[in-house]
Amino acid sequence: MTVYCWVKMFWSDEKLRWNSSDYGGLTRLYLADHEIWQPDIVLYNSASGTEVDHYGNTHSIVHEDGTVLWVPPSLFRVFCDLNLRRWPYDEQTCLLRLGSWTYDGDQVDLQLDDNEAEFDLMVQNTQWEILGLARKRNVAFYSCCSEPYIDVTFALTLKRRSPTYNALVLTPIVAIVALTLLTFLLPPNATEKVLLGGCTALIVCLFLLFFSQMLPAMANHTPLIVTFYSCTLMMVTVSLVLSVLVLNISRTLHLMNVPWQLKSLLIGRFGICIGLGNYIRLANAEQHGMIGGNLGEEMREHPLDDQHGEEHHMIPMERQAHEPSGTSRTRTMFYDWILVAAAVDRLALLLYCLLFIVLAAAYI
Structure with a gap:
């Protein structure tokens, strides 16, 4: 001084x-x-x-x-x-x-x-x-x-x-938290989830680099705002892993049904409470054959309806022989797994909201 x-x-x-x-x-x-x-x-x-x-x-x-x-x-x-x-x-x-x-x-x-x-x-x-x-x-x-x-x-x-620091340091926190949470609000099979998460992680890394240049190295007193950004970077990394998991669940052709106990839980009151109402209706409509081919194409983003396509040939020959409606069952399974992927997104969204509230109360 x-x-x-x-x-x-x-x-x-x-x-x-x-x-x-x-x-x-x-x-x-x-x-x-x-x-x-x-x-x-x-x-x-x-x-x-x-x-x-x-x-x-x-x-x-x-x-x-x-x-x-x-x-x-x-x-x-x-x-x-x-x-x-x-x-x-x-x-x-x-x-x-x-x-x-x-x-x-x-x-x-x-x-x-x-x-x-x-x-x-x-x-x-x-x-x-x-x-x-x-x-x-x-x-x-x-x-x-x-x-x-x-x-x-x-x-x-x-x-x-602190007014200048509010604009430089604290205001971007709102944007970073919003981008992280928006990752879980995108459709389960949207590849933009990984792009959005990667951009958010890059922004957090740039801010940590800014702090390293601006603040002296303190042995005993790490600024709480730096700890918040560090925890946010780890959470964004985990969200990227979850996005890859959700994409894998929603875009992969599954040859086994969703366990009935899990499906009954998701299509019940629990699924409605976590915001899966639209996906529940889609799964039920597909099960009763009420979804047209165009909407199915938009949700799947790969040609499951084409009985002569690649995915159709991935179905075991025994199932095709004994189940003439194998492609219909595959469509139903697809929407069921979409429901599971959406449930993972919604649970992650609720968990991240809670974690961000705890981090804000502790470090800001």
Whole structure:
């Protein structure tokens, strides 16, 4: 943290006292910094290495009673122990520890005045907002010496301004969650499911790369928003696996029926509750021969109706011999497996909605 400020220091110098009546009513002097003694107050926790000259070369005001006022413009650079866990809504506290470099507490006794820090002339920072400034006087004793060593600590509490980060980081979360959930709302046999999931995974990877470039590597405090994106990437990857599974179920020619226990569960109240009403009607209509060839072609996307086609020849010869309506049964089985694939999508949709709510409550 870099702080530009004015430091107001008072001290009393007995060698600079005089009677104003002896000097024509002169009550104050303006003296350069090299003309009088000044306390060597330095920043103990400076991040500038060996540089200890924090103050500008401004004049001091000396009063006739020996009181000296020095208000130099100052530049302080310190290291802050950042906790970015709540980034970009984080609050940070940085410490400025000032004390004499060569004098102990018996020679230079640092005190804090009763006035609070003045922010009237402060230039607003575009990224940080100052919430408060706490001051504390510390007296330390060391094993080497009997005299006290005094320093003053200023604790500056900052809050990050977040409107820009809302647009850059938080708003895309809504789009990523929506794209992930839309994957499960596409028809079970739509190949666009894999394309949509792959694009979503690419977007999440780009954001994680953006975070790696923007945020410092923190050993103890991983930002919650980064954890959210990492978990989202894993969930998107799992959704791609589920999409491939659903496509395999819905587009493969199955030679065995859906187990009756499973089908009865899906065509019952449970299936209606999870939004399978349309697929249940299609399966029932196909079972009763109420679906025309054109609609069947649109749902299957491969020529199951063609009795001389490739899929027809995939039916065992024994079944074709003993079951003249084998193709009709294949159509019925196809719609039953479409129903199973749609059920997998709907259950995954409900599960992902729950997981995203939990992640949002925990990490945002």
